[in-house]
Amino acid sequence: MTKLSVNINKIATLRNSRGGNNPDVTKAAVDIQQFGADGITVHPRPDERHIRYSDVYAIKKIITTEFNIEGNCSEQKFVDLVLAAKPDQVTLVPDALGQITSDHGWNTIEHRDYLTKMIRIFKNAHIRVSIFVDPVVEMVEGAAATGTDRVELYTEGYARGYANSDKEKAIAPYIAAAEKARKLGLGINAGHDLDLHNLAYFSQHIPWLDEVSIGHALISDALYVGLQNAVQLYKRQLNQ
């Protein structure tokens, strides 16, 4: 069964825009889990533009599902945060400081030794590790050499291709990458720009997917249908 982890970055964006605590990010995480999400994902960026490091500790206290923290392990502050918060999973994303959002996966061949070292630190702390990769078979093979537990397939390319009505071409590299990951014994996550239009097709073609993490589109949809409906609508797109 593919699990839905809701990324709540954008709830924090709204909260931060006025400087108070409305909407309450921690309460939203409690509610989202009660609405049926299988996990909560946060991506505390160095500039804390949305999720703050303090949010991570507050959310850790109320997690009843799975907690996934995303970020760049080149930041020691991030590494220290993850080791202190001890989430169920850490997802290593190679974002540079000034990026508006995540837009590429790791070069797991070029960074094999570095990733191997960082992954060992988190696994020694009994935290599952997933590394964000482009849907490229060689990058999945490189990921397997690092000792990671899972890969997360970066799905912006799929979302763009799907929107351009080229579904089969859009999904093809993801099926190939996911089949390689399965053969190598890696768990498979996916995320970025998945939405109510493209999620079911992706899920149907990669049914052995462990988890999708979805934020921007789900929170945007919630503005129209409400958060409970949004979570349940996304859950219904999975495992059809």
Ligand SMILES: CC(=O)[C@@H](O)[C@H](O)COP(=O)(O)O
């Ligand atoms: C890694 C990834 O694709 C997303 O989880 C990322 O966290 C989105 O970041 P923003 O919410 O800052 O756009």
Ligand SMILES: NCC(=O)COP(=O)(O)O
């Ligand atoms: N890892 C992907 C994620 O957590 C959310 O990405 P998006 O749905 O906000 O694009």
